[in-house]
Amino acid sequence: MLEFILLSCINTLIYGLLLFMLSSGLTLIFGLMNVLNFAHASFYMLGAYFAYEVSTHIGFWPALVFAPLGVGLVGIFIERYGLRSVHKYGHVAELLFTFGVFYVVNELVILIWGRNPVAYKIPEMLDFTLMSAMGTEFSAYRAFMLLISVSMFAVLFFAITRTRLGLIIQAALTHPDMVGSLGHNVPLVFMYVFGGGAALAGLAGVIGGNYLITEPAMALNLGPIVFVVVVVGGMGSLTGAFVASLLIAALQTFAVGFEVSLSDLLALWGVSAPDAGGFFHDLLRIEISHTRGMMPYLFMVLMLVFKPKGLMGTREE
Amino acid sequence: MKDNTAASAMRPFVVKSLAILAVVAIILLLPQIFQTRFAQSLLNQIGIAVIFALSYNMLLGQGGMLSFGHAVFYGLGGFMAIHTLKMVNNGVVPIPTELVPLIGGAFSCIFGLIFGLISTRRAAIPFALITLGIGELIASCALIFPSFFGGEEGVSANRWTDVTLSPLNFGRAGEVYLLIAAWMLVCVFLMYLLTRTPLGRMANAVRDNPERARFIGYNPHMVRTIQFSLSAFFAGIAGSLFAINFEIITAHALGMMASADVLMMTYIGGVGHFFGPILGAVLVTFLQLVLANITHAWLLYFGLLFMCMVLWAPNGISGLIMLHEPVWKAGLFKKLLPSYGRALVPGLVLFLGVIILVEINYHLSLSTNPESPMSLFGIEISAQSAPPWIASLLLMTVGFLFFRKAAFQVRDAWDEVTRRMRKGEH
Amino acid sequence: MPETILSLKGIHKNFGESEIITGVDLDVFRGERHAIIGPNGAGKSTLFNLVSGLYPVSEGRMELKGHDITKLAPHRINRRGLSRSFQTTNIFPKMSVFENIRCALLWPMGFGHSFWHLCERKKALNDRSRMVLEQIGMADRALMPAGALSYADQRFLEIGITIAGGAEIILLDEPTAGMSRHEIERTVNFIREVTEGKTLVIVEHDMGVVFDLADRISVLVYGQIIATDSPEAIKKNEKVREAYLGKEAV
Numbered sequence: 001m002l003e004f005i006l007l008s009c010i011n012t013l014i015y016g017l018l019l020f021m022l023s024s025g026l027t028l029i030f031g032l033m034n035v036l037n038f039a040h041a042s043f044y045m046l047g048a049y050f051a052y053e054v055s056t057h058i059g060f061w062p063a064l065v066f067a068p069l070g071v072g073l074v075g076i077f078i079e080r081y082g083l084r085s086v087h088k089y090g091h092v093a094e095l096l097f098t099f100g101v102f103y104v105v106n107e108l109v110i111l112i113w114g115r116n117p118v119a120y121k122i123p124e125m126l127d128f129t130l131m132s133a134m135g136t137e138f139s140a141y142r143a144f145m146l147l148i149s150v151s152m153f154a155v156l157f158f159a160i161t162r163t164r165l166g167l168i169i170q171a172a173l174t175h176p177d178m179v180g181s182l183g184h185n186v187p188l189v190f191m192y193v194f195g196g197g198a199a200l201a202g203l204a205g206v207i208g209g210n211y212l213i214t215e216p217a218m219a220l221n222l223g224p225i226v227f228v229v230v231v232v233g234g235m236g237s238l239t240g241a242f243v244a245s246l247l248i249a250a251l252q253t254f255a256v257g258f259e260v261s262l263s264d265l266l267a268l269w270g271v272s273a274p275d276a277g278g279f280f281h282d283l284l285r286i287e288i289s290h291t292r293g294m295m296p297y298l299f300m301v302l303m304l305v306f307k308p309k310g311l312m313g314t315r316e317e
Numbered sequence: 318m319k320d321n322t323a324a325s326a327m328r329p330f331v332v333k334s335l336a337i338l339a340v341v342a343i344i345l346l347l348p349q350i351f352q353t354r355f356a357q358s359l360l361n362q363i364g365i366a367v368i369f370a371l372s373y374n375m376l377l378g379q380g381g382m383l384s385f386g387h388a389v390f391y392g393l394g395g396f397m398a399i400h401t402l403k404m405v406n407n408g409v410v411p412i413p414t415e416l417v418p419l420i421g422g423a424f425s426c427i428f429g430l431i432f433g434l435i436s437t438r439r440a441a442i443p444f445a446l447i448t449l450g451i452g453e454l455i456a457s458c459a460l461i462f463p464s465f466f467g468g469e470e471g472v473s474a475n476r477w478t479d480v481t482l483s484p485l486n487f488g489r490a491g492e493v494y495l496l497i498a499a500w501m502l503v504c505v506f507l508m509y510l511l512t513r514t515p516l517g518r519m520a521n522a523v524r525d526n527p528e529r530a531r532f533i534g535y536n537p538h539m540v541r542t543i544q545f546s547l548s549a550f551f552a553g554i555a556g557s558l559f560a561i562n563f564e565i566i567t568a569h570a571l572g573m574m575a576s577a578d579v580l581m582m583t584y585i586g587g588v589g590h591f592f593g594p595i596l597g598a599v600l601v602t603f604l605q606l607v608l609a610n611i612t613h614a615w616l617l618y619f620g621l622l623f624m625c626m627v628l629w630a631p632n633g634i635s636g637l638i639m640l641h642e643p644v645w646k647a648g649l650f651k652k653l654l655p656s657y658g659r660a661l662v663p664g665l666v667l668f669l670g671v672i673i674l675v676e677i678n679y680h681l682s683l684s685t686n687p688e689s690p691m692s693l694f695g696i697e698i699s700a701q702s703a704p705p706w707i708a709s710l711l712l713m714t715v716g717f718l719f720f721r722k723a724a725f726q727v728r729d730a731w732d733e734v735t736r737r738m739r740k741g742e743h
Numbered sequence: 744m745p746e747t748i749l750s751l752k753g754i755h756k757n758f759g760e761s762e763i764i765t766g767v768d769l770d771v772f773r774g775e776r777h778a779i780i781g782p783n784g785a786g787k788s789t790l791f792n793l794v795s796g797l798y799p800v801s802e803g804r805m806e807l808k809g810h811d812i813t814k815l816a817p818h819r820i821n822r823r824g825l826s827r828s829f830q831t832t833n834i835f836p837k838m839s840v841f842e843n844i845r846c847a848l849l850w851p852m853g854f855g856h857s858f859w860h861l862c863e864r865k866k867a868l869n870d871r872s873r874m875v876l877e878q879i880g881m882a883d884r885a886l887m888p889a890g891a892l893s894y895a896d897q898r899f900l901e902i903g904i905t906i907a908g909g910a911e912i913i914l915l916d917e918p919t920a921g922m923s924r925h926e927i928e929r930t931v932n933f934i935r936e937v938t939e940g941k942t943l944v945i946v947e948h949d950m951g952v953v954f955d956l957a958d959r960i961s962v963l964v965y966g967q968i969i970a971t972d973s974p975e976a977i978k979k980n981e982k983v984r985e986a987y988l989g990k991e992a993v
């Protein structure tokens with residue numbers, strides 16, 4: 001049991017930080033530009049594929065630098081030549097545009113790399129067990145992922161609290177209606193933030209793609225979860241996104257371990273479920289571990305119903 | 318307009334009725350004209366898509382609600398219908414096949430009411446997110462409730478029963494077409510009428526300005542909820558017809574990708590006019606079925622078409638058509654034609670370049686043997702040799718440059734036409 | 744003693760730290776034309792926003808025809824017979840002028856959320872819509888999209904939407920703002936005509952309009968009503984002269 005908890009905690013941390021790498025960018029973009037970037041998880045996917053490409057030709061370490069940069073450039077390009085021109089049609093049009101990007105990127109990835117997962121591997125250098133405690137192995141790569149995420153947050157934190165751009169972003173996050181009065185460089189700020197958010201997502205793809213899997217469905221699988229994080233945390237709140245990332249990660253990680261169903265519970269009370277088949281049969285038989293996939297969405301829907309602002313949000317939208 | 322004789326007052330009405338009759342007759346006769354199996358299947362799917370797309374536009378176009386989970390109601394209706402069919406097969410209930418869509422629709426409508434209450438408090442982005450969440454939620458439910466959703470394989474039933482109202486027993490696809498066509502006509506008619514009811518008008522008002530609507534006595538949340546559940550009703554009918562047509566339905570029908578399909582189909586057709594989604598449904602379903610046989614890249618072209626619409630024609634094809642209505646009426650359309658012609662040729666060249674590039678890449682990444690020659694437009698080429706790449710890049714560059722030049726000419730022609738129309742007014 | 748139709752008791756409103764309405768008591772009588780005047784930023788529009796339910800009050804109680812409306816949502820207050828206009832034009836831009844008016848008539852004429860009536864078939868509804876259009880002088884622009892109207896016409900439409908339903912009490916927020924002399928005259932006549940037998944509360948900067956229309960005037964300064972009285976008495980009131988009229992009415 002203790003092992004399970006320990007392992008789950010580590011996994012929660014890794015998965016949660018990965019989620020935060022995605023949701024922080026999404027939150028910044030939303031907070032600043034009021035654009036819900038549907039394609040954010042596509043940047044994550046591109047990061048993984050770019051890294052795969054670079055690491056097969058040059059190596060993993062260059063990939064760690066060049067793949068996020070490449071994704072950032074893609075983001076800048078999309079903002080400059082697409083998003084900016086639909087801005088005049090309103091937020092729904094922007095959302096539709098990013099949705100289109102998501103769809104097309106998905107197909108492009110299939111076009112270039114095929115439908116099957118690619119062999120994007122953990123670098124050999126980091127492919128060993130760092131330590132094992134109580135039968136639980138902790139690989140060096142996981143430690144490396146933690147290191148990268150934590151140092152990335154340090155950089156992000158520094159950038160937001162200490163640089164000029166960061167201060168502008170902070171001001172804009174707390175006073176969204178003031179964005180317009182930031183001066184003539186607003187479009188440029190938007191472009192950098194969009195590119196920066198994309199690069200962050202790309203970095204998540206670089207370190208997550210080989211840890212999890214690199215395949216065309218990865219954006220579709222992770223994207224909605226990142227939205228859940230942003231909604232649960234409160235749209236536009238970085239702290240909220242951080243808390244929610246860990247929360248959702250914990251929810252999903254810990255659910256795996258509980259193979260308890262309603263009928264088990266009933267059995268505890270001495271009631272044996274009638275074996276009638278049909279809908280109620282299903283309902284009684286569901287184990288908590290089966291609900292892993294739906295848990296985040298249930299959580300989000302409940303959140304939106306009962307606390308639409310999210311955990312830490314200040315805005316309704 | 319001034320003369321008030323009964324005959325001239327009657328004329329628009331007579332013309333309209335005749336036009337409607339003609340359309341109905343054509344729709345019912347289509348399968349006699351196109352008799353291949355493929356055409357039958359295509360017509361059936363178009364009929365279903367038309368209902369589904371129009372129901373989606375009740376949200377996006379008429380109510381200003383961008384949903385990423387509309388297929389939930391399509392799928393739920395479909396599953397309800399297939400279970401009903403199954404019960405009819407087993408002799409549990411004697412429900413005539415013609416009325417099965419009504420049951421699917423009602424089932425979806427109930428869920429529409431529940432989910433509508435939850436999700437329509439605000440429109441725009443929060444609404445989009447909740448519908449996405451609900452969509453994912455139901456899709457993930459599909460795996461843990463196999464008794465209703467049938468797990469991976471889905472649920473199947475037999476549509477061929479003797480329990481029918483009409484002499485048909487829906488064994489053949491042609492008979493199913495008649496069922497689909499009839500439901501389509503009824504649904505299109507009803508959805509059209511809905512736009513002219515107090516609810517339909519208030520849905521527009523709430524779309525335009527929800528705040529103001531509250532000060533003329535309406536709760537936007539309530540208006541949206543009702544509109545949402547009615548839209549779910551029609552989606553449920555479409556889903557039921559899908560289930561009857563294919564005699565099987567799986568959880569894919571209510572997933573994210575199905576929702577994306579209807580969203581893009583509707584948007585391409587155009588959300589600003591009632592007939593837009595019909596155009597979109599016909600065109601997209603046609604391309605989907607025809608192109609899916611020829612190329613793997615259909616989804617990519619579909620996505621690119623959608624992006625082009627978002628960027629340059631936010632009102633879709635119907636918007637583009639209606640843009641020309643005043644020009645046509647003013648008799649100035651021929652002024653635009655030459656510039657369109659000049660844009661068309663480089664546009665096609667550009668597109669050809671894109672196609673070549675896409676197809677050779679697909680061949681390289683998806684075919685089992687990339688070195689094997691592939692055929693494109695009947696020409697054998699080798700995807701790994703340089704000539705097709707060069708040809709593609711060349712076509713794209715040349716096409717793009719000339720297209721851009723032509724685009725300016727189109728703009729000038731439009732400026733000229735608008736100027737003339739203004740003058741005509743005064 | 745005239746009957747009170749709208750009664751505000753000890754109304755306060757804060758936006759964050761700043762208190763914008765600092766204790767307003769006001770009784771509006773049935774059938775009167777009541778003007779609220781006061782300098783810019785005094786809180787007149789905010790007061791309307793409170794009464795019509797757009798913002799929740801921080802403190803105090805509001806009654807409409809003896810019923811507590813303090814916590815009611817805007818549409819509920821509207822259904823109880825209170826209709827308001829906005830200072831900045833607030834219409835349905837993509838719909839036609841005619842549709843704008845007709846939508847405003849739907850609830851008052853009892854159509855609710857009906858999806859089983861066709862608007863075109865309802866003669867009374869359409870006749871009344873046309874009548875309102877005639878009243879605001881826009882019958883010839885009935886089919887234009889509202890968003891394409893000129894500024895003054897949008898203001899007229901705004902008022903049209905507000906009065907169309909025949910609410911018992913009508914709140915107009917600076918209806919003549921930005922209009923020309925001629926248009927103001929037309930508007931005043933029109934307002935007088937359509938509020939015959941109704942109760943009118945109007946926020947207005949043009950003193951000509953105010954003294955022309957109002958039976959009683961309240962002066963709102965810094966979130967407080969410093970005087971409520973007949974136009975003559977207000978003109979003579981020292982406090983009012985000092986705080987407000989002194990500057991502008993010379």
Ligand SMILES: Nc1ncnc2c1ncn2[C@@H]1O[C@H](COP(=O)(O)OP(=O)(O)O)[C@@H](O)[C@H]1O
Binds near residue numbers: 758781783784785
């Ligand atoms: N929603 C709001 N949030 C914060 N402050 C507001 C809000 N609405 C109005 N105010 C403030 O209340 C004060 C009064 O505004 P208003 O009622 O519009 O004045 P007026 O008497 O000119 O109509 C102004 O200082 C304004 O800035």
Ligand SMILES: [Mg+2]
Binds near residue numbers: 788
């Ligand atoms: Mg004001």
